[in-house]
Structures are given as structure tokens and as C-alpha cells.
Amino acid sequence: MNYQVSQHIDNNKVFIVQRSEIEGRLDPKMALYNRKVQDSLYPKVKLKDVLVCKPQYGASEPGVPRSSIKEPRYIRITDIDENGLISHDELGATAKIIENKYILCENDILIARSGATVGKAYIHKPALYDCFFAGYLIRFIINTDKALPEYIFTYTQLNAYKEWVNAIQRPSGQPNINSEEYQSLEIPLPNIERQQVIVDVIKSAYLQKKQKESEAKQLLDNVDAYILNELGITLPEIKTDLKNRIFKVNRSDLEDRLDPKFNKNYSFIKSLKGIYTWVTLRDVTFNNGQYGANESAVEYKKGDIRYIRITDIDEYGNLKQTDKKTASNIENDYLLKPNDILFARSGSVGRCYIHKFLEEQAIFAGYLIRYFLNENIIDADYLFYYCNSNIYKYWVDTIQRPAVQANINAQEYRSMPIPLPPIVKQKEIANHIYAMRQQAKQLQEEGESILENAKKEVEQMILV
Secondary structure (H helix, E strand, O other), rough: OOOOOOOOOOOOOOOOOOOHHOOOOOOHHHHHHHHHHOOOOOOEHHHHHOOOOOOOOOOOOOOOOOOOOOOOEEOOHEEEEOOOOOOOOOOOOEEEOOOOOHHEEEEOOOEEEEEOOOEEEEEEEOOOOOOOEEEOOEEOOOOOOOOOOOHHHHHOOOOOHHHHHHHHOOOOOOOOOOHHHHHHOEEEEEOHHHHHHHHHHHHHHHHHHHHHHHHHHHHHHHHHHHHHHOOOOOOOOOOOOOHHOOOOOOOOOOOOOOOOOHHHHHHHHHHOOOOOEEEEEEHEEEOOOOOOEOOEEEEOOOOOEEOOHHHHEOOOOOOOOOOOEEEEEEEHHHHHOOOOHHHHHHOOOOOOEEEEOOOOOEEEEEEEEEOOOOOOOOOOOHHHHOOHHHHHHHHHHHHOEEOOOOOOOHHHOOOOOOEEEOOHHHHHHHHHHHHHHHHHHHHHHHHHHHHHHHHHHHHHHHOO
């Protein structure tokens, strides 16, 4: 008689496994995973059986900023998004030493082997430049007589694969999966024709998602033109010929900075006119700028006070809802209040975030600076949207110190020029931009939904 687990016990926490179900790993998570995916519509093969050669670990060179699109690009884990894509709008990094053995070819698959993003995958497609890959990634080259590389990559985007990653990764301080473990991944493998049908489903979804994102980006790009128009600012043409790259500055006009770029750009900023008075950030804030906490980030669980870092803020000033952290020590002095505004002082320098009512309390990290706004003078949302405009970004590019890691200190932020309409006009501008951003957000969410539904459809096509 077989032993039965009592009915009142959660079978996802306490369960019985036959010895025949165990292969290689005795840990419960792997046993539970194997039970979930034991049935599929097609025979399963191990990843190692569809490879041309052994997997290859990437280069261990330090990345350096890429100054031209002609330079080879260094593909790192941080360049790959949650859907296995990289942005070609950003220059990214390169390296001083580039070995040919790390240059990527079409349809090479890269998978992250360590860190919080272990298991993240990317399939390489031709670009206008060479690409090579970093050491925390492993390259897999698929034998196209046995499997389509796009099909294998598609499998890495499914929940079944993500559950396998969660089950097989070594439970340590730094999650990791080595090349041997990746090669043990079992993948349901239909014939090539059926693989192509499955790939086409995902490709179609990606194209629709890309179209939605393109429409969203166009909306967000139009925000800048709207702000300029409402403020009555016309940007003069910036000439970059040799004659206009050589200029002179009167000693009395120097702003305690001797670097040419600062002085040339700042004279351009000061020349900007409009229909409203210009003020500085110091004119509309109560404090001189408060630097954040220097605490270690630790794992977050529901109910914790969130620790907001620069990496938690995206390029549009939105707070990301993934990879949340809390801090090892919480001090009340760093607790955020509604309409506190934060600026990044280093790294993604200039990035701006305005704190709103959230379900959770939050403190902010040391590479961010907090200002308290005088809301009788300036509307918090208006300032936030202005700090996403191209005028502001031009000012950031001008003021940042030319160092290995660009930076702007609290005092320099206080010198930020701001056009200041009446408060009623500020709110009107803010409300209009909010509506534009909401429309863009809806388009982005529609794109994500299309892709997620396609992934579910694919899972139903290959798994029971």
C-alpha cells in the first residue's frame, strides 16, 4: 500500500516523490518542477543534444563607454531586457581588448549564468556593428539540422523555462547555473515545420508589441514639443561647424568653470527666451538638497519599507516595480513624503523621480538628492515633467562634471534654470502631459499583453 499525504496538507509544500522520478538532484524544488512538466506534446531532448559545440563563457574585460556606433558593442547581462531584447537606441559599452573568439554570429544564444537575472536569454541578430559578449553570459550555438535557434530562444521566454531556472539554480548568496546544468535542460522538440509555426506566433507578437511601443514613443517624444510651445520657447539651431566650435568668453562671464563645453553650452542656455520668467531650483525649494542613505540593499518582502535606488527609476522617471529592495537599516530621516523630488547625482546623472502616494513607505539611497518643493510657487508635477524635457537634459549634459563617472552635486542642482508660468498654467501643462503619458502607458501595456498571451498560446502548443 502506497503512503498518502493527508488531504489537509498543501501538496506544493509537502509531497511524495517516487525514486524513479528523481534524476541527479534531490532538492524538493527540482522534484516538484519535474512533476509539473513531465507531460508534453512532443518528445523532450536535452539542450546539449541540439548544440554544435560545447557552451562558451564570455570575455572578462571591463566595459568602457562606447563613443561611436562604429565601435564593437559589449553585450552584458544589463543590456538584455526581460523579453530577451537589447536596445539599439543606446550606444552601450565596448572594451579596450576585443578577442575574435567572443564575436557573436547570427542566432547565437546567450544565457545569463549568475546574479539576480540568472536564466535571462538573448538571441543575436545582425547589427551595423560587431558584438561580443561578457563573462557572466554563456554562448550556445544550435545545430540547425535539429532545431531552430529561434525555437530554442522562444522556449527560454516561457513560464516553464523560468520555473526550471528557479528549480535548478544553486541556492547561494549569488544564484548561479553553470554550462553543464544548462545543457541538462529538457525541451519538448516538435519537427522543424512545427517549430517554425511556433516561432511565427511569437514573432508576430513581438512585431505587434514593437508597433505599440513605437506609437507610445512618438507620444512621449511629442511631450517635448508641447512643453516648448506652451512656454513660448523656440530653440535656435545649434551649429557644429568648425567656425561655431571656436568661441571666446569674457572673463566676467565665466561661471567658476574653465571647461569649454560648459561655457559654450551655458551661454546657449542663458540665451533661451520665452513668455515666462526663469527662476532656479533654489528659488522654489525649502532645503539645500539632502543626500540619501548609505545602507546596503537587502531582499524585499511585502510590508517592508522600500529602498529606492537610481536603478529603480527608468528613463521617464517612473518607479520600476521589479527587483524591489529594502535597506539593512531604516532611518526616519530618509522617509519620503508625497511630492518629494529626487535627482540622481551620479551614474544615470540627471534622472528625476517625484514621489507619490504608494501602498508602501520608502526611503532613498545615497546617489539620490532630495528637495522639498514650495508648492505655493511651483507645481510638483509640472517640475517633474519639465525635468524630462530636452531643455533640462541639455542643462544636465552641460553642468555635469567631466569625470570618469559624471556627477552633479546638490549645489549645482540648485542652479537649474526653470521657466515659471503662473501656478494655474503649470497645472494645465502638467495635466495635459499626464494624459499623454497615460495614453503612452496604455499602448505599452497593450504590447506587453499581446506578447504574454502569445507565450501562453505557445505553451499550450507544446505542453499538456
